[in-house]
Amino acid sequence: MNKRMNKNAFCHIQCLARKVSGAHNGGVLNGNVLIRQASHCTFGDAQEFFTDDLWRTLPRSWQEALDGLNPPELATQLLGMPGEGEVVRYRSVWPLSLLALKSTACALAFTRTPGFQTPSEFLENPSQSSRLTAPFRKHVRPKKQHEIRRLGELVKKLSDLTGCTQVVDIGSGQGHLSRFMSLGLGLMVKSIEGDQRLVERAQRLDQELLQALEKEEKRHPQAVHAGPRHSPHHVVRWVEPTALCEELLLPLETLPQSGARLLLTGLHACGDLSVALLRHFSCPEVVALASVGCCYMKLSDPGGYPLSQWVAGLPGCELPYRLREGACHALEEYAKRLQKAGPGLRTHCYRAALETVIRGARPELRRPGVQGIPRVHELKIEELPC
Numbered sequence: 001m002n003k004r005m006n007k008n009a010f011c012h013i014q015c016l017a018r019k020v021s022g023a024h025n026g027g028v029l030n031g032n033v034l035i036r037q038a039s040h041c042t043f044g045d046a047q048e049f050f051t052d053d054l055w056r057t058l059p060r061s062w063q064e065a066l067d068g069l070n071p072p073e074l075a076t077q078l079l080g081m082p083g084e085g086e087v088v089r090y091r092s093v094w095p096l097s098l099l100a101l102k103s104t105a106c107a108l109a110f111t112r113t114p115g116f117q118t119p120s121e122f123l124e125n126p127s128q129s130s131r132l133t134a135p136f137r138k139h140v141r142p143k144k145q146h147e148i149r150r151l152g153e154l155v156k157k158l159s160d161l162t163g164c165t166q167v168v169d170i171g172s173g174q175g176h177l178s179r180f181m182s183l184g185l186g187l188m189v190k191s192i193e194g195d196q197r198l199v200e201r202a203q204r205l206d207q208e209l210l211q212a213l214e215k216e217e218k219r220h221p222q223a224v225h226a227g228p229r230h231s232p233h234h235v236v237r238w239v240e241p242t243a244l245c246e247e248l249l250l251p252l253e254t255l256p257q258s259g260a261r262l263l264l265t266g267l268h269a270c271g272d273l274s275v276a277l278l279r280h281f282s283c284p285e286v287v288a289l290a291s292v293g294c295c296y297m298k299l300s301d302p303g304g305y306p307l308s309q310w311v312a313g314l315p316g317c318e319l320p321y322r323l324r325e326g327a328c329h330a331l332e333e334y335a336k337r338l339q340k341a342g343p344g345l346r347t348h349c350y351r352a353a354l355e356t357v358i359r360g361a362r363p364e365l366r367r368p369g370v371q372g373i374p375r376v377h378e379l380k381i382e383e384l385p386c
């Protein structure tokens, strides 16, 4: 039991250390010393606590402070997230290094307190943006409706300001943003997407929207719209993060004299795709960039990270997958799980025990990758899948 509790403590130090590392490598350097101190606990999975006896790798003073704390105490003391009405009581004086790790992780974490509650466009109906007309909402979830409207309107402003002739939507997926920018805001849009099936679906949705808009026009002939409608021009192309893509820079129309002025955009341009966007921004024909990145853990290292030569020159600038992935986790999710102290926490122990048995029989299987079964603790033995 004690060992299980220590495992929770260890995992949450890992989580804190990864937070510090992620923020540090994002450009904040204060955590440097701490990262080195805590780096021994940033490279393990939960079950490796048992299989590799990772608890021993913690400084003795940290072990003494954390030994035997139960899950809710860990949420309160280590993550600094007490349950409602709970008073924080430390059993002993913690070593400064551990306190420093905790404070640095909190100071460097991005705030997740929203600046507003519900966007005004969803006050009347939580699933339909009041700022998009019905045809543009069809097949689009509320979150995406909000995103395409906000980013689309920003791109339109930026396009007007920079005298841009064409927008390139990179990693356009099913084309919701492209469709809104072209058929809703009157922009010339090229959409580049690596997955052919998504492009085919995007083209079907374009047709559907065009028909809906035409129908609406017939019903309300007095309503004027901005000018000729251009559907997005879809291209199936995988954009390499390290090389310039000619197709991306090729204008849709041959323009006289001043030539094409491109605006690059990407909504949820995951991992290296955001890097590709930034690389193309250095080309003379690209005049503006509006990118919303995501899945930072998918950045390749080296290649996608670091882009900055300055960061590349810093000692210890490496950012392995586990650190990037850990930096994307939300501490409050861990705190919730610990506060609940549900039986699900035990699953890690069972998986570790099984891995230990497998490794005993097959030592060459260093990471047998035992997968958990959802709600396994609620199943009877005879209900377990073979």
Ligand SMILES: C[S@@+](CC[C@H](N)C(=O)[O-])C[C@H]1O[C@@H](n2cnc3c(N)ncnc32)[C@H](O)[C@@H]1O
Residues within 6 Å of the ligand: 170, 171, 172, 173, 174, 175, 176, 177, 192, 193, 194, 195, 198, 237, 238, 239, 240, 241, 266, 267, 268, 269, 270, 272, 273
């Ligand atoms: C997270 S999705 C976002 C889709 C769309 N922009 C949206 O917000 O609905 C990322 C998309 O980028 C595409 N993608 C990722 N890397 C790419 C690359 N290197 N070249 C082309 N497409 C890529 C994926 O196939 C996927 O459809």
